[in-house]
Amino acid sequence: MAEHYKSRGIDPEEAYQRMKGLMDAEGLPYGKRTHSYNSRLAQELGKWADTLPGGGDKLHDAFYRAYFVDAKNIGDPDILIEIVEAAGFDGAAAREVIETRRFKDAVDADWQKSAQYGVTGVPTFVAGQRGVVGAQPYEMLERLVTMAGAAKKD
Secondary structure, three states, X not given: OHXXXXXXXXXXXXXXXXXHHHHHHOOOOOOOOOOOOOOHHHHHHHHHHHOOOOXXXXXXXXXXXXXXXXXXXXXXXXXXXXXXXXXXXXXXXXXXXXXXXXXXXXXXXXXXXXXXXXXXXXXXXXXXXXXXXXXXXXXXXXXXXXXXXXXXXX
16 A cells, blocks of 8 residues: 555555544544455445345445455455355355356446546545545535535425
C-alpha cells in the first residue's frame, strides 16, 4: 500500500487517518490495510448473491468487512469461499461461480457502464447527473441527493 500511495503522491498514514475518522463518525468499522487485493472474483460472487433471495446485501457486507476491516485477501478463491460460507451461503455453489466465471459478463457490463460515467474510484455516488467519489460524510451525500431534487422527509 505504501508504494501504491507514494506513486499517487498520497501519505498512507494520512489517508488511513482520514478514512478512519470518516468511518468512526458514521459508526462503521475500518481496519488498517497493508495490501491491496484484486476484488474481481468477489465482485462476480456479489453479482451471484444479488440473484439469491435476500443475498446480495449480506454478502457485500461480508466482503466489505473481510477487506476493509479484517484485511483479508479477497483475491484468493479459498478465502472467498470461507467468507461466503461464514455468511451462510453455499460454498460449493460459490466455487462453481468462480470456476465457470458465470457472472464475468455482468461485472464487465458494470465496469463498462462505470467507465462511460467517468467513475474513477470506489465508492462513487451519483444522483441527478452529479457525483462524488470516495468515502463521504453523510452530509455530503445528503447534499448530493438534495441537489438532485430529492425532498427531505419529515
